[in-house]
Amino acid sequence: MYIDACAPSSRFTIERCAMFEEDGDVGAKVMAAKDVKSRTVIQELCGRLVTVRESFLKPGRNDFSVVHSEYSKKAQLWLGPAAHANHDCESNCDIHYLRRGVACLRTNRPIRVGEEVTVYYGPNYFGTNNVHCLCTTCKAKVEGVYADTEPPLVARPFLQCAHCLTRFRYKSWLVRHLSSHARIDKFSCGECGESFSRKSSLKRHAKGHDSSMEKFQCTLCPKTFTRKEDAARHENVVHLKLSTHNCMDCELTFKSNKERQYHHNRVHSGLKPFSCPQCDAAFHAPNALYNHTKRR
Secondary structure, three states, X not given: OHHHHHOOXXXXXXXXXXXXXXXXXXXXXXXXXOOEOOOOEEEEEEEEEEEEOHHHOOOOOOOOOEEEOOOOOOEEEEXXXXXXXXXXXXXXXXXXXXXXXXXXXXXXXXXXXXXEEEEOOOOOOOOHHHOOOOOHHHHHHOOHHHOOOOOOHHHOOOEEOOOOOOEEOOHHHHHHHHOOOOOOOOEEOOOOOOEEOOHHHHHHHHOOOOOOOXXXXXXXXXXEEOOHHHHHXXXXXXXXXXXXXXXXXXXXXXXXXXXXXXXXHHHHHOOOOEXXXXXXXXXXXXHHHXXXXXXX
């Protein structure tokens, strides 16, 4: 199985993943090396399903890549390259059973080069109703472990910027907005002196100075990156002018994450975080707020 998954002709690569802290430095993820169409059965990513007793599973130690069968109601340990596909509540792949004890992945939407391959492991993979889920979708929707514990949206007061009077419903949004008025750099690079407002940004920048780190060069220009997916995204957006930001609720794609978020606010969630300082009107995107203020 691993021979097919790691062959030069394979459409996928298995790379390190630091999403889950409990994995330490041995976490893995599956990345698309080529574009894959929707409803494609991925033969390279197969695995064997071995039924295990619930008493065998130890939370945080060996309960990863465990599939709970809807038919037998038993836990099955997934072994093979397919087991490296991480969970996502709105995954781009589903489990596709080939025969008894063997399954692979099947895409449920198009996957672009540089995109992570994910699969849905069930509603209780990260605790009841995935309350502890760390997936990308839960992070974007502020669900799972990222769930908003503040009062309900309708009861939450607006937080107003003292510089431009823009109002926000969440404190985190206000804090991020304030940096646009007066950026405060707390973390400085010891190599070049460049400063960053976030520790995570400094860590990402520092990898560029590490000569032992593998570099991924754009095939169309000399620019290099520390992550393969960043190089692929750079080529798609800068050179090929391709859209790489897919809406999680429909098949529309966008050229930037902001455009995708504004679309999601308007069409799917109904969220209106951009509020008029002069009235109670609120909007899904800043340009809508700007047009409103011009008409007043």
